[in-house]
Amino acid sequence: MSLRIIFLGTAASIPTSNRALSAVALKREGELFLFDCGEGTQRQMIKAKVGFNRKTRIFISHMHGDHILGLPGVLQTMSILGRDKPLEIYGPHGIAEFIESVKKTVGFSLRFPVKIYEVGEELLCQEDEYEIRSAWAEHSVPSLAYALIEKPRPGRFDPERAISLGVSKGPLWSRLQRGFEVRLPDGRIVKPEDVLGPERPGRKIVYVGDTKPSENIARFAFGADVLIHEATFAEDLAERAEEDMHSTPSGAAFIAKKAKVNLLILTHISARYSDPNILLEEAKRNFENVLVAEDFMKIDVPLKE
Ligand SMILES: [Zn+2]
Numbered sequence: 544m545s546l547r548i549i550f551l552g553t554a555a556s557i558p559t560s561n562r563a564l565s566a567v568a569l570k571r572e573g574e575l576f577l578f579d580c581g582e583g584t585q586r587q588m589i590k591a592k593v594g595f596n597r598k599t600r601i602f603i604s605h606m607h608g609d610h611i612l613g614l615p616g617v618l619q620t621m622s623i624l625g626r627d628k629p630l631e632i633y634g635p636h637g638i639a640e641f642i643e644s645v646k647k648t649v650g651f652s653l654r655f656p657v658k659i660y661e662v663g664e665e666l667l668c669q670e671d672e673y674e675i676r677s678a679w680a681e682h683s684v685p686s687l688a689y690a691l692i693e694k695p696r697p698g699r700f701d702p703e704r705a706i707s708l709g710v711s712k713g714p715l716w717s718r719l720q721r722g723f724e725v726r727l728p729d730g731r732i733v734k735p736e737d738v739l740g741p742e743r744p745g746r747k748i749v750y751v752g753d754t755k756p757s758e759n760i761a762r763f764a765f766g767a768d769v770l771i772h773e774a775t776f777a778e779d780l781a782e783r784a785e786e787d788m789h790s791t792p793s794g795a796a797f798i799a800k801k802a803k804v805n806l807l808i809l810t811h812i813s814a815r816y817s818d819p820n821i822l823l824e825e826a827k828r829n830f831e832n833v834l835v836a837e838d839f840m841k842i843d844v845p846l847k848e
């Protein structure tokens with residue numbers, strides 16, 4: 544079960560020659576999840592080959608231009624390329640009016656159904672294998688964080704144990720593997736827990752758009768495999784970060800430590816930092832397992848045993 548994060552845009556506020564505006568793609572099996580959609584996201588999607596016609600959900604953190612101005616272009620290109628599958632867009636209040644007003648003023652129609660959900664802190668979707676939740680971050684306008692949380696997988700099947708209990712190989716094995724009890728020809732019942740190891744935890748990926756270091760996010764991100772967190776300003780501009788309700792690397796690292804995440808990835812990097820090592824070193828003082836995102840950086844998140 545593959546799960547890959549692809550950073551499409553990692554700049555704050557304005558793009559640079561190396562960094563496009565905020566957008567992160569997450570590919571899980573055949574599905575695409577897109578977090579934020581800064582200007583130029585469609586071109587980054589083409590370069591990264593993420594595709595425009597797969598099952599897709601788009602999550603917008605907040606209504607600042609560097610996070611949403613790429614959305615109309617993505618929608619129009621999807622339509623021109625003949626997308627037929629429905630698309631779901633989630634975001635805070637204002638996202639529906641934004642899309643409607645672009646459709647009206649730019650005069651483009653979409654050939655596929657678009658469902659827009661204005662949301663707060665809630666459970667957004669519930670699928671067999673995962674759910675997606677949102678939580679409030681703390682920024683100068685309402686800003687949401689999103690989490691993809693996989694459900695636990697059944698434990699590993701023990702074939703020798705099954706044989707020793709008299710369960711012959713075949714349909715009974717697959718019933719047990721799927722978590723159902725079976726009745727043997729002699730009338731005995733074998734339960735899944737008799738032949739399965741302990742449940743295996745799913746993966747948890749958390750994306751936080753713009754925010755100052757937030758206790759609510761520390762709770763929301765608890766135990767995440769990957770926390771993608773903004774770090775707009777380095778420590779020398781800590782005051783500015785506080786004023787604008789952004790984070791520094793050490794602020795993001797403090798949250799990662801508090802949330803006991805495995806890996807922290809810093810993004811939303813100000814154009815003034817041509818050398819991201821400054822940010823990396825500042826973060827490492829509080830949290831060791833940290834990366835600074837670059838455009839087109841790919842992170843594969845393995846299944847846990
Ligand atoms: Zn921003």
Ligand SMILES: [Zn+2]
Pocket residue numbers: 605607682753
């Ligand atoms: Zn912002």
